[in-house]
Amino acid sequence: MAQATPTGRFRVVVVGSANVDLEVRVPRWPDPGESVVVSTSERFPGGKGANQAIAAAKAGGVATALISAWGADADGALLESFVREAGVDTSAVRAVDCPTGMAIVMVDPLGANVITVVAGANSRVELAPKDLEMIATSRVVLTQLEVPVPTVVKAAQAARAAGAIFVLNAAPMVEIPAELLANVDVLVVSQHGARELAAQHFGMYPSDDGPLLSALQRLVPSIVMTKGAEGSVVAQAGQDPEVVHALPVEPVDHTGAGDTFNGVLAARLSQGAALGEAARAATAAASISLNRPGAGPSIPTAREVARALATGQVPPIDHPDNPSNKDHS
Numbered sequence: 001m002a003q004a005t006p007t008g009r010f011r012v013v014v015v016g017s018a019n020v021d022l023e024v025r026v027p028r029w030p031d032p033g034e035s036v037v038v039s040t041s042e043r044f045p046g047g048k049g050a051n052q053a054i055a056a057a058k059a060g061g062v063a064t065a066l067i068s069a070w071g072a073d074a075d076g077a078l079l080e081s082f083v084r085e086a087g088v089d090t091s092a093v094r095a096v097d098c099p100t101g102m103a104i105v106m107v108d109p110l111g112a113n114v115i116t117v118v119a120g121a122n123s124r125v126e127l128a129p130k131d132l133e134m135i136a137t138s139r140v141v142l143t144q145l146e147v148p149v150p151t152v153v154k155a156a157q158a159a160r161a162a163g164a165i166f167v168l169n170a171a172p173m174v175e176i177p178a179e180l181l182a183n184v185d186v187l188v189v190s191q192h193g194a195r196e197l198a199a200q201h202f203g204m205y206p207s208d209d210g211p212l213l214s215a216l217q218r219l220v221p222s223i224v225m226t227k228g229a230e231g232s233v234v235a236q237a238g239q240d241p242e243v244v245h246a247l248p249v250e251p252v253d254h255t256g257a258g259d260t261f262n263g264v265l266a267a268r269l270s271q272g273a274a275l276g277e278a279a280r281a282a283t284a285a286a287s288i289s290l291n292r293p294g295a296g297p298s299i300p301t302a303r304e305v306a307r308a309l310a311t312g313q314v315p316p317i318d319h320p321d322n323p324s325n326k327d328h329s
Helices: 048-057 074-085 120-124 129-136 149-162 191-202 209-216 257-270 275-290 302-311
Strands: 012-015 019-025 042-046 064-071 088-096 101-107 113-118 140-143 165-169 186-190 222-226 232-236 242-244
Touching: 012 048, 012 129, 012 149, 012 257, 019 074, 042 048, 042 074, 048 064, 048 074, 048 088, 048 140, 048 257, 064 074, 064 120, 064 129, 074 088, 088 120, 088 129, 101 120, 129 149, 140 149, 140 257, 149 165, 165 257, 186 191, 186 257, 191 209, 191 222, 209 222, 209 232, 222 257, 222 275, 232 275, 242 275, 257 275, 275 302
Parallel strands: 012 064, 012 140, 019 101, 064 088, 140 165, 165 186, 186 222
Antiparallel strands: 019 042, 101 113, 222 232, 232 242
């Protein structure tokens, strides 16, 4: 893993998407051609980039900036207000002549979701010289794949040149070029995404974790493979894989849990934590997120994560540290 030597204004810089989520709760998944009627819908601030930046900022003492784009519309104003209130610097977010990105989210009674993303302004995310300067003085750069891949490649190259840790959350899974992987320090990928990546680069689709992780370590030095309710597996060169167990929780909504994981992971790495330690904090944060509706609003505070790590339990939804109390410590 690269050494995080820069000491600029921001510990974590997130290059990624910003969406407004339209969420509906369905009694069951509709069959093709079938209509299912629901009584209400809700709109939440979201998008992988915005969610991850908020999670990093709320992790405690981590100055975080977001490089993104949203529309010059009401949805863009909603996102800007929410992201800023969470403590994220938005000076590198551009308001463009394009509708703000949107995610249409269906959630079933068990909290599982199906998401369709309308890219909108996210297709316009690019890196200007001042953005590259911001990246060059950060400690950790975190990206995902809801923005153009060439932009992600450019961010990775800038991070590598500056000695910052570059974390790629390979989601949603797309064709990932070798020039991007060559600059990745930490790859965060779901178990399914890991198999897709192995198929892309090696023509193989291993079902067992051991061969799968071994294959991916030929591409990147460090991997965190997420496995939903089973937690995650951390694999690093020269070390045995480390299993990180999720905390027990009855999921309310899966939306945003992965983004919470990635944001907290990046924040802990920026504070000098080892990858396994960072993954444990990230897993606890994601477990808490599962217990709440929405993406951005479900992200826990640093105090909640610390308590969950100490007790091994997810705080109840009516806990005093619930975000409804506006506690952004």
